[in-house]
Amino acid sequence: MQLNIGKVTAPPAPDSLLKVYGYYRVILSSALLTMYLTGVATRILGAEMPQLFLGTVSIYTVLCLLSLISLKVYRATPGIQMLFFMLLTDMVAITLMMHASGGLESGLGFLMLATVAAGSILVAGQLALLLAATASICVMLETLSTSMILGQSKESIFPAGILGILLFATALLFQVLTQRIRLAQTIAAEKAIESEQLQQLNESIVKRMRTGIVVVDRQDNITLINSAAIQLLGGQQPGKPLGAGQPLSLVMPLYQQLDRWKTYRWLRTPTFKTSTSSIEIQANFTSLHQGEDKQTLIFLEDTRSLSQHAQQLKLASLGRLTGSIAHEIRNPLGAISHASQLLAEQATDNSQAKLLDIVQRHCLRVNQIVENVLQLSRQKIPAFQKIWLRQWLKKFRNEYMDTQRTPCIIEIETLNKDIQIFFDPGHLSQILTNLVDNGLRYSEQATGERWVRLVVCRDTGSELPFLDVFDRGPGVPFEDQNAIFEPFFTTSHEGSGLGLYLAKELCCVNYASLNYFGEESEDRHFRIGFSHPDRVLPRPQS
DSSP states (O other): OOOOOOOOOOOOSOHHHHHHHHHHHHHHHHHHHHHHHHTTTTTTTTSSOHHHHHHHHHHHHHHHHHHHHHHHHHOOOOOHHHHHHHHHHHHHHHHHHHHHTTGGGGSGGGHHHHHHHHHHHHSOTHHHHHHHHHHHHHHHHHHHHHHHHHOOOGGGHHHHHHHHHHHHHHHHHHHHHHHHHHHHHHHHHHHHHHHHHHHHHHHHHHHHOSSEEEEEOTTOBEEEEOHHHHHHTTTTSTTOOOOTTSBGGGSHHHHHHHHHHHHOTTSOOOOBOSSTTSOOEEEEEEEEEETTEEEEEEEEEEHHHHTHHHHHHHHHHHHHHHHHHHHHHHHHHHHHHHHHHHHHHHOOSHHHHHHHHHHHHHHHHHHHHHHHHHHHHTOOOOOOEEEEHHHHHHHHHHHHHHTOSSOOEEEEEESSSOOEEEEOHHHHHHHHHHHHHHHHHHHHHHHSSOEEEEEEEEOTTTOOEEEEEEESSOOOOGGGTTTTTSTTOOSSSSOOSOHHHHHHHHHHHTTOEEEEEOSSGGGOEEEEEOOOTTSOOOOOOO
């Protein structure tokens, strides 16, 4: 995204300045008229030609009032021609009043300075110098006419020349100042546009970031939160809206993490969950010092995305390790198995046959362990596909039941409309085969019926899809629930202890999670938590 900062032209004459000058004209003309009518300055105002002064100041006052009323009523900035005519009217009126009062000696000529200064601000370029030249000509003509009519000496022309120089100097000075002011206004306008566009760009970036962003003030109220943070924290639930102005205590686990960080800033914050069914979240905090308002910036990361690169390194290391172990185990294991088969062919005693059968079964078990470890280490990059879960589960059920020698019941329940996931179909089939095998076996042991139910749903908080696998078995004992996904842990004498571990690792490779929920005996189940199908980071191809 590029910033489109267009060329900003210099703004027109400010309405506020024009109105100020309009008030000045009304006050000046009214003051001169009042002073003349009350006889305050009769020796100066209209001393030579009273009728000319009274007529000029009266007409001038009316024109000033009309121009001010038009500015207030129409609220439109006059054009350059109208401005020039208004300023020219001021010059003519001041010249006539100065002439009626005895010329430059009355002091009214210095009122031209204010008119020229205002004109240099209100109009730009050569028009400002034209106003100064016009004012100078008016002063010179009035001085010459006064000298000729009243018979004054021509020495009064010198003060008129000095006033003309002052008028040009005033025009040049205010023109330079006005240009600098307009340049500063242009730069300020460009900076304002650039700042606004940068702010919009920053807001767009924050909203589209996959990392959750939350900003809280010193009272722990949310001032900014993006959509990724809302999804991670489950803020889309009807009774739990998250947004600017809401207290962070609505998400108590994160609020507790923030309180812990304020006290022990040197400690790394642990991961947390907003609910039992949500994903694990890693929060990182940093202070934003903005004067007295000390804000805190919180970064929220899905721990599954954080472990993606570590997963690749772990698989590479595991591959090298298991390759050497399998080589060292398989050779002697093959010799033991072959020797036991030869002995079994020659055995005549039932006790010897029983012992040899034990050897054969454990050889097969060890070989299965080696196969599982090798399978884990040889994992290829997942062939991700978008899968409609309900349709895929029906196909999986048919294919699975075709491989079973004994009847089984696999129920499929979809609590939402058909859900799409992003997963490797082969890996998903391998994971479900392991979970369904376990579920059918433990259901049969407990009830005599091979039964499993698959429930497809979507988390109401994070909007992430998940798949639950229920059975009618006794469930995993509470003391073993934290260990069932560890390698080589098993409660069965026939199991290798790698099935659930392999299933969990396959889930991690596909950016999913596998957990066991066993709070209630009738609700114990395994859950596969899928990532959002449109937010999975693609793996690099090798």
